[in-house]
Amino acid sequence: MEVLRRSSVFAAEVLDVFDRSLSDKELVSQSKALCRDYILSRLNQNGLGWSKSELNFTPPNAALAEVTMVLLCLGDExxxxxxxxxxxxxRQLNISVAMENVVSDAxxxxxxxxxxAGVTWGKVVSLYAVAGALAVDCVRQGYPSTVQVLVDSLGQFVRKFLVHWLKRRGGWTEIMKCVVKKDLAPEQPWLSSTVESIKYFLTTMYVYIMKEP
Known part of the structure; x- marks a missing residue:
């Protein structure tokens, strides 16, 4: 009974965090924390042996822990x-990771x-997947400081373009609706459209970024 009571208290505390309206600053901070966690996962997955301290990693609070797990699961898929x-x-973007401003702009x-063409959770996941992949490129090529640039760039983008969308959905917890709870198996429809859209821009973004205004 004591275990059940403590679990109920914990659940209530987590729900309380998301019941209140999050500020823009809090949502951006959460988005950056999730990005750091995603990047850390991808660096370790690629055998680059990074620790949380090297990423200025702040452990997510209890309310974000499950969101992190779901985001990583969807990213894997x-x-x-x-x-x-x-x-x-x-390499696909034809950029040098030696220049932080180029990586950020790209x-x-x-x-x-x-x-x-709009915002979906699938596109949000693809954004994190690109950040993770670029972080791996940066560290592998000897430019680990650029990793923080990616985290900050993602935070900048969220603040300008995604924070209101996140607010309308009650924050990051809605991403958990993208998975089947028992095994975190993702639903498929959003994935196919995301893949089709991302195929194109990864081969053309360098031209788009570098062209004269």
């Missing part, structure tokens, strides 16, 4: 569908293309 799409992204350009 998206990357499995088109593995080549989320590998060597810097990432923001890709983000703009992803959401040019």
């Amino acid at each position: 998206l990357e499995c569908i088109q593995p080549s799409l989320y590998r060597n992204v810097a 990432f923001l350009g890709v983000a703009t293309e992803i959401f040019s």
Whole structure:
């Protein structure tokens, strides 16, 4: 009974966090924390052996822990569908990761293309997958400081373009509706449209970013 009581209290505390309206600053902060966690997962997945301290990692609070797990699960699924799409992204974009401003501009350009026709959770996941893939490229090529640039760039994009969309959905917890709870198996419809849209911009974004205004 004591275990059940403590679980109920914990659940109530988590729900209380999401019952109140989150500020823009809080949503951006959560989005960046999720990005750091996503990148950390991808770096370790690629054998780059990064620790949380190297990413200025702040452990997510209890309310974000399950969101992190779901985001990573959906990212895994998206990357499995088109593995080549989320590998060597810097080379696909024809950019040098040695220049932080170029990486930032490229990432923001890709983000703009992803959401040019509207916002869906699938596109949000693809944004994190691109950030993770670019982070792997940066660290692998010896430019680990650029990782934080990616996190900050994602936060900048969320603040300008996604924060109101997140607010209308009550924050990040709605992403959990994209999975079947018992095994975190993602529903498929949003994935196919995301893959089709991302195929195009990854091969053309360098031209788009670098062209004269």
